[in-house]
Amino acid sequence: MPESNAAAAGKIFVVDDDRFVLESVTAFLREYGFIVHPFASGQDAVKEFVLEPVDLVLTDINMPGMDGIELLEKIRFLDSATPVLLMTAYADFDVAVKAIQKGAFDFIIKPYRPPALLNAVEKGVHYKRLTQIETHYKRELEQTVAKRTAELNAALEENTRLSQEIIERLTSAVEMRDTETGLHIIRIGAYARRVAEALGLDDDFIETIAVASSMHDIGKIGISDSILLKAGKLSDDEFAAIKEHTTIGERILSGSAHKILQMGAKIAASHHERWDGSGYPKGLRGEEIPLAGRITMLADQYDAIRNPRIYKNAIDHATTCQILLHGDGRTEPQHFDPQILAIFKEIKDDFDEIYRQGLEK
Secondary structure: OOOOOOOOOOEEEEEOOOHHHHHHHHHHHHHOOOEEEEEOOHHHHHHHHHHOOOOEEEEEOOOOOOOHHHHHHHHHHHOOOOOEEEEEOOOOHHHHHHHHHHOOOEEEEOOOOHHHHHHHHHHHHHHHHHHHHHHHHHHHHHHHHHHHHHHHHHHHHHHHHHHHHHHHHHHHHHHOOOHHHHHHHHHHHHHHHHHHHHOOOOHHHHHHHHHHHHHOOHHHHHOOHHHHOOOOOOOHHHHHHHHHHHHHHHHHHOOOOOHHHHHHHHHHHHOOOOOOOOOOOOOOOHHHOOHHHHHHHHHHHHHHHHOOEOOEOOOOHHHHHHHHHHOOOOOOHHHOOHHHHHHHHHHHHHHHHHHHHHHHO
16 A cells, blocks of 8 residues: 555545546545545535535535535535545636635646545645644634633632622621611712712723622721710810721721722721812812712712611701702712712612612611
8 A cells, every 4th residue: 555644544435426437536535545436426425424414525526416615615614624636637717716705725727647536635735734733723712711710700809709799797886886887887888889870971980889888887896885886976186086096097998909998998088088179188179189088978968868877866868858959057069079969969869769778777
């Protein structure tokens, strides 16, 4: 048997209505170790190809019934990776161009020269196998990427769950100091989320502020019970001590690489700053105040006004909105970011719903 670089198990369909050509090509390729299936018509070759795809199809162009171009189209439809070699008794440029447009792999001119035929067949089989290797590699790569992505997502979910638990434990430390603070914390996150959504902020910001805003009063853990729970009016010194919860909260949360804690630190430090510069602890003005702080400040004010405390009665939703939007001498519209206050005016009924649901928790 002649030596060849072609793999011995290469399977080929040979299609030609000329019996002599069909038999001679089949015998020649079998000598070189190929598994060859001969067909006298394109229709028969297509029927078999559906059942048994091969490494290469070698077909005459000019055949009755289904010619080589039609067979090429059928093979391309069934399997775009299988190369099709076309044999023709004459070199017709227009036919060649059409065949290339249809996806022909190569041409063999009759009468064929055995070395040229063998070389073309070997190239075709090699191409098919490289294509199969590439397809298999891509499939394996896709499966590996999918597996690694699933593992990464699981790890991220676990990390998020753990981070959420840590944050809940931090806020619980404040809740244990003041039972009202617990419900207040739950509602603040919901208010802040709703405002961020209405402002059209990105999903990442929305999800982050919904959690980070709940830590706005974390610094109250550093305020003594005698001041934090005092029923009467605070003295100037006591009020100054209360103000310290902003900087205490910032110190507790700052220095973290976690985005929720980073935003939480900003909120803790700035949720009592006012748009007109009359807030504390730094007297920041306008956009000097971080956006997350400006959002949380309005949410905190709404809930603080509505919520009953040991030193005041509850206030209804309509009155609270009137105070925020028009002022009462203590709380004034100029304290708030105008854009955020305008958004609040549009969605104020959502705040009422959140407040009432929070009372039921």
